[in-house]
Amino acid sequence: MSTSTTTGWTDRFGHTMMRTLATPKLMLARGEGCRVWDVDGNEYLDFLAGIAVNSLGHAHPVLVDAVSRQIATLAHVSNYFATPPQLELAERLTRITGAGDAGRVYFCNSGAEANEAAFKLARLNRSGGHRTRVLALNNAFHGRTMGSLALTGKPPMREAFEPLPAGVEHIDTTIEALEAAIDDRVAALFVEPIKGEAGVLDLPDGFLKRARELTEQHGVLLIIDEIQTGVGRTGRWFAYEHAGILPDAVTVAKGIAGGVPIGALVTFGWASELFSQGQHGSTFGGNPLATAAGNAVLGEIERADLVGNAERRGEELRAIIRGYDSPLIGDVRGQGLLVGIGLTEGEAHRLSDAALANGLIINAPNESSIRLAPPLIVGDDELAEFRERFGRALASIPTTGKKS
DSSP states (O other): OOHHHHHSSSHHHHHHHHSSSSOOOOEEEEBTTTTEEEEEOEEESSSSSHHHHHOOOOOOHHHHHHHHHHHHTTTOTTTOOOOOHHHHHOOOOHHHTTTTGGGGGEEEEEEEHHHHHHHHHHHOOOOOTTTEEEETTTTOOOOSSSSHHOOOOOOOHGGOOOOOOOEEEEESSSHHHHHHHHEEEEEEEEEEEEEETTTTTEOOOHHHHHHHHHHHHHHHHEEEEEETTTTTTTTTSSSGGGGGGOSSSSEEEEEGTTTTEEEEEEOOOGGGOOOOOTTTOOTTTTTTHHHHHHHHHHHHHHHTTTHHHHHHHHHHHHHHHHHTTOOTTEEEEEETTTTEESSSSOHHHHHHHHHHTTTTEOEEEEEEEEEOOOTTTTHHHHHHHHHHHHHHHTTTOOOOOOOO
């Protein structure tokens, strides 16, 4: 690698990249499995996986082969034409989501775009024009585009861009708030089954089941945002399976193609009849390169039972975390290989930096939470290394010793 690449990259980043991004802490050069290396040759155990994106880790041969073969034949044709990988992935998604023969798939390029499509779907559930309300949850995150930002229940993210698309109401994440808010004027309810960007916060027991009952009773679309939780991440193909329900629509992205940009909206039953020709579209959405990558990744997850691995390894990872003798660790949250650690003191960013100094990549979504989302291929060796490296990071943080 040339000196111009490895030297002064932080200055180059500051001069060329939009100020929406803070200067990164590392410049990464390559990855393999659950590890990455920076431009100086330092190795790191990756327990974030590109924020739950790299399902198969880095440079997995199945993905490398699929992308190499596809780009050598057909990479993009626009949506004037169909391609075999596009239809194969659509059929695969209707199968693994449980949407079945009545399911329909819209492809796009990211999670935010999938939620934009879902927002438009909600607008089509008008029932004579009197359904003008869309519900979402406080502290939820659905993206940063204008429509998905309107759904996001984090006022500091929204305020600079208001007025946003109208009609969205944010409610508390309680069954009582659900029961008070849902009526025949509501078009849709958007729910994250685990609030990932809020620090991996679980929903209250029975929340999704009650949401399904109320939305069916009032003709409301139940739209579940599985962008971070889907594709085996929680030990099921989709987190709503833990509640024993099916939604009317689900948005997916992140882990579908292992790092190749893709997103999708999958509709169920009557929700599949709402969109009509010309009401939405994407030039790049569902291109053969991205969908071939998606088929390869989902096929390998299925073949290697990585959904089951996520469930088993998630339990082991939580046991490791609970086993540390540290007053800094409070509760342990999440499901499968989406793990949140609630801290008793506001030291999450300091702990994340300490982990990085010990060769471990984790994430602090806020000052009181650590988020872990390792690749679904994680095994014994990686968990043993995590135990050691995270333990050293924990021990380096001075605490008061008092649990809040």
